[in-house]
Amino acid sequence: MSLSGSLLRSCGVLFFSFGCNTAAIAVQEPSGIDWASRFGVLLVDAEEAPLLIKTLPARRVAVREDGIVIRVSAAEAKARRKRGYRYLTDPPFKYIDPEIEDRLSSADPAVWWAGYKDEELVERIIRNLAQNYPEHTTLFEIGRTHRNRPILALRLASGLRPELRPAFLFNGGHHGNEPLSIEYALDVARTLLSATPARGNAAALSIPSAEARTYLKYMAEFQIWIVPLVNPDGLHTFWNHSQLAGRRNGRAQGVDLNRNYPFYWNSGIRGASSDAPGSVFYRGPAPGSEPETRAMMRLADERRFVVSLSYHTFATKVLVPYTTSGAMTSVPVTGWRFGSELVSAGRSNRPDKEYKAVRNLYPVDGTDQDWLAHAFGTLAFIVEGSYQTPDFPTGGRASIEGMRGLSLRSLSLYAEGPTIQVTVLDPSGLPARARVRRLDQAVMEGEAHETQARTGRFDFVLDGPGETVIQAVHLGREGFRAQTKVSCRSGICPVTIRLTGAMDPDQWVAQ
Numbered sequence: 001m002s003l004s005g006s007l008l009r010s011c012g013v014l015f016f017s018f019g020c021n022t023a024a025i026a027v028q029e030p031s032g033i034d035w036a037s038r039f040g041v042l043l044v045d046a047e048e049a050p051l052l053i054k055t056l057p058a059r060r061v062a063v064r065e066d067g068i069v070i071r072v073s074a075a076e077a078k079a080r081r082k083r084g085y086r087y088l089t090d091p092p093f094k095y096i097d098p099e100i101e102d103r104l105s106s107a108d109p110a111v112w113w114a115g116y117k118d119e120e121l122v123e124r125i126i127r128n129l130a131q132n133y134p135e136h137t138t139l140f141e142i143g144r145t146h147r148n149r150p151i152l153a154l155r156l157a158s159g160l161r162p163e164l165r166p167a168f169l170f171n172g173g174h175h176g177n178e179p180l181s182i183e184y185a186l187d188v189a190r191t192l193l194s195a196t197p198a199r200g201n202a203a204a205l206s207i208p209s210a211e212a213r214t215y216l217k218y219m220a221e222f223q224i225w226i227v228p229l230v231n232p233d234g235l236h237t238f239w240n241h242s243q244l245a246g247r248r249n250g251r252a253q254g255v256d257l258n259r260n261y262p263f264y265w266n267s268g269i270r271g272a273s274s275d276a277p278g279s280v281f282y283r284g285p286a287p288g289s290e291p292e293t294r295a296m297m298r299l300a301d302e303r304r305f306v307v308s309l310s311y312h313t314f315a316t317k318v319l320v321p322y323t324t325s326g327a328m329t330s331v332p333v334t335g336w337r338f339g340s341e342l343v344s345a346g347r348s349n350r351p352d353k354e355y356k357a358v359r360n361l362y363p364v365d366g367t368d369q370d371w372l373a374h375a376f377g378t379l380a381f382i383v384e385g386s387y388q389t390p391d392f393p394t395g396g397r398a399s400i401e402g403m404r405g406l407s408l409r410s411l412s413l414y415a416e417g418p419t420i421q422v423t424v425l426d427p428s429g430l431p432a433r434a435r436v437r438r439l440d441q442a443v444m445e446g447e448a449h450e451t452q453a454r455t456g457r458f459d460f461v462l463d464g465p466g467e468t469v470i471q472a473v474h475l476g477r478e479g480f481r482a483q484t485k486v487s488c489r490s491g492i493c494p495v496t497i498r499l500t501g502a503m504d505p506d507q508w509v510a511q
Contacts, residue, residue, distance in 0.1 A: 034388040035096045040077020043067045043086040061095045069095055093179075093239045093246075093389075100239065109203040113190075115392045116179040118239045119149060119232040122186070126152050126228065129189055132198040136219050142227070143295025146250035149232040151295050156192055156224040158216070163223065164455050166414065166421075169308040169378075170407060171227040171296070174258045174368065176234020177246035180396060181311040184385055184403045185228040191404060192219060218411050225303065230292055231257055244280065249292055253277030255284040258310075259364070261297070261371035262287035264324040272325065272363040283366055293368075300372055304452040306459045307338075307410050308372050308380040311403075315361055315384035316353040318342050318406075321373035323360040323382060328444035337463040338379055341413055346406030348386040349398035355386075355406065377449040379461050383407075413461075418488040420460040424451050424472045425498045431456025432474055432499060439469040439483065450475065465489040472497045 041061070044052060049068035052058050056076060062069035067086070081087040093116075094100055103111050103121060109128050112121050130139040136158045143151045157165065172178075172185035194204040195212035207215070218224065229235060231249050234257075238246025248254030259265075259273040265287035266273065273283035288294055300308075320339040322329050329335075339357040346355040361384070372380035383406065386399045426432040433453040437443070438460060451458045451472075460468070467487045474480035480499040487493075 034390055036074060038074055038391065039071050039096055040074050040081075041088040041091040041095050042070050042072060042077060042080055043088060044070060059098065061098045071095060071098070090242050090244050092241050093243055097392075109201055113203050116389070116396070117182060117186075119229060119235045122173075122182060122229045122232075122235075123150070123152060125186060126154050126189075126226075128202055129193060130154060132200045132202040133193045133196065134199070136193060136196060142299050143291055145231070145233045145292055146290070147233045147236075149236070149250075151227070151230065151232065151292060153299065154189055154226045154228075156189060156219050156226065157222065158219045165221060165223045166306045166459060167223045167225060167303040168411060168414075169225045169227070169300070169303070169305040169372075170311070171230055171308070171368075172311040173229035173231050173235060174310065175247045175256070175312065176231045176236070176238045176249075177243045178311075178313040178388070179235065179238070180313045180385055180387065180389060180399060182228045182235070183396065183400050184311040184383070184407065185226055187400050187404055188224070188407050189226045189228075191215070191408070192224065195219075214412075221415075222411065223303070224411070225299070225305070227296070227299070230296060247280055248282065249290055251284070251290065253282065255282050255290050256280060257290055257292050258312075258368060259283040259366040260288065260290050260293045261366045261368050263366070263371040263374045264327055265366040267324060267326060267365035269325045269363050269365060272365040287366065296368060297371070300376060300378070304376050304458075305372065305378045305380075306461065307414055308369070308378050309407060309410055310368050310380070310382050312382060312384045314386075314388045316348050316350055316355055316386045317361060317384040318346075318355060318357045319361070319369065319382040319384070320357055320359055321380055322370045322445070323367060324365045324370050325360065325363050327370060327374075330444055330447060331442045332440075332463065334441075334461065334463050335373075335379055335381075338410075338413055338461060339381060342381065342383070342406050342409055345409035347402035349395065349402050350386045353386065374445060374447055377447070377458070377460075414459075415492065417491045417493065418462045418465050419492045420462065420468070420470065420486050420488050421492050421494045422451070422458050422460065422470055422472070423494070423496045424456045424458075424474075425496060426474065426477075427480075427498075427500055429498070432472075434475055434497075434499070435473045437471050439471050441468075462488060470495065470497065472499065474499050 046068055058070045058072045061071050130137045138155045140153045141150045142153045170185045170188045172181035192215045194207045195215035198204055233250025234246050248256055274281040318339045320335045343355040343357045348354050369380040369382045372378040385403050387395050390396050424432045424434040434451050436458045469483055469485050471483040482497050486495050
C-alpha cells in the first residue's frame with residue numbers, strides 16, 4: 001500500500017496529493033529504504049554525456065529526443081540539480097534498474113530470479129515453474145487486463161481432486177509500483193516447490209529435508225493459489241513510463257484496484273478513496289468495475305479461500321479485517337490470534353520497525369481483504385512488507401527471506417487449529433449449498449456465509465480452543481436447518497451436518 005492518508009510515498013520521496021494534482025515534498029527516507037537514497041536520474045545534452053560517464057560513477061540508461069538519460073549517485077544528482085541540471089522526478093524504473101534488460105535477454109531462470117521483475121519475467125517464471133513441477137502445479141489464466149495482458153495463477157497441489165481441499169491464496173502486485181510485493185508471492189511458490197526435484201532448470205532453493213517433508217504435506221492436503229501479479233498493466237507502466245502511474249491499472253485514467261472491491265466501496269469516509277479519475281486513490285466508476293478485480297472475485301467465488309495473504313510494501317504490518325474505517329467486525333472477533341502468530345513468524349530487515357498486527361494504517365475502503373472476509377469468511381490479511389523498493393541483492397533479498405516464515409506460517413496455523421471443518425450434506429448425502437454460522441457470534445455487517453457447493457464445506461478458524469454451536473440452513477429447501485454443538489481444542493476438527501428433515505428438537509432451531 002505504502003500510502004498514509006492523503007500522502008503517497010514513492011521512490012523515497014513524499015508526495016502530497018490534492019485531487020488530481022501532485023506536488024513533490026523533498027523528504028528523504030532513511031538510507032537503504034529504496035532507490036532514491038542511492039540514485040538520481042539526470043537528463044543531459046548528448047555532448048556532455050560521455051564526459052560525465054567517464055568522470056563520474058554514472059551509467060547511461062536511455063537516449064531520448066531531448067537528451068541522454070544518465071543514472072548517478074543520489075548525492076551527485078542533488079549537487080547537479082542545484083547547478084541547473086535537468087532532473088527526472090518520476091523516471092520509469094528501468095532507468096534505475098537497467099539490469100532488467102540483462103535478465104530479459106537471459107535464458108537462465110537463476111538470472112530471472114536475481115532482480116526485480118517486469119510483467120514478462122513474472123510470466124516467464126510462472127510458466128517455468130509449471131513446466132518443471134507438473135506433478136505439483138497447474139497453470140491458470142484467470143482473466144485479462146484492460147490492455148489484454150494475461151492474469152496468471154499457479155495452483156500448487158499434488159494428487160487427485162485438489163479442488164476438494166482447503167484453498168489458500170497468496171497474491172501480489174495489486175499496485176504495480178510495488179514490485180517487492182510480487183517477490184513475496186513468487187517466493188511462496190518457489191519455496192514450496194523446491195521441496196521436490198524439478199524436471200529441468202527452475203533455480204530451486206536449498207530446502208532442509210524436514211522442511212521439505214512439511215511442504216510436500218501441504219501440497220498433498222491443500223490447494224495453494226499463487227497470483228503474483230494482479231496488475232500487469234500497472235507493472236508495465238512502472239517499469240517503462242511512470243512509477244506514480246504504475247500504482248493504478250491500465251484504464252485510461254487508472255484505477256487503484258485495491259479501492260475497487262465491492263465491500264464498503266465509496267464508503268464516504270474522508271480520504272479512503274477518490275472519485276476523481278487520475279487520483280492515485282481513484283476507486284473506479286463502479287464496484288468491481290475493473291477486469292483485474294473481477295478476475296480475483298471470480299477466483300475467490302470458485303475456491304472459497306480459507307486464508308488469504310495480499311502483499312503490499314513498506315509499512316511492515318499485518319492488517320486484520322475489517323481494515324475499512326466504520327466497518328464492524330463480528331463478535332467475538334476472529335483473526336487477531338492468527339494475525340499475531342503471523343507477525344511472530346515474520347522477520348523485518350528494517351532496524352526501525354518490526355512486524356506488528358494492526359487493524360489499519362489510514363482510511364481505506366474497497367479492499368480485497370475486507371471483501372474476502374465479508375463475502376466468504378476468509379481469514380484475509382493485507383501484509384505490508386518491510387521497505388518499498390530497496391536494492392535487490394541486499395535489502396530486497398533480506399525482505400523476501402524475512403517474509404517467507406510469515407507466509408508459510410499461514411499454512412501451519414490452519415493445520416494446528418483450532419479449526420472446525422464443517423461439511424453439510426443434503427438428505428441424499430450429497431454436498432449441500434447451505435448458509436452456516438456460529439450461533440455464539442454476532443455478525444455486524446450482515447455477513448451470510450455459505451458452504452462451497454462443490455464440497456459442502458465451510459471452515460471456522462477459531463481464535464482459541466473452546467465450544468461453539470454451528471447452524472446450517474439449506475439454500476433452496478428452507479425447511480431444512482440444523483445445529484450442532486462442537487468442541488475444538490486444537491488441530492482440524494471435522495464435523496458433518498446432514499440435513500435429513502427429522503424434527504428432532506435437539507437438532508433443529510425454532511423458526
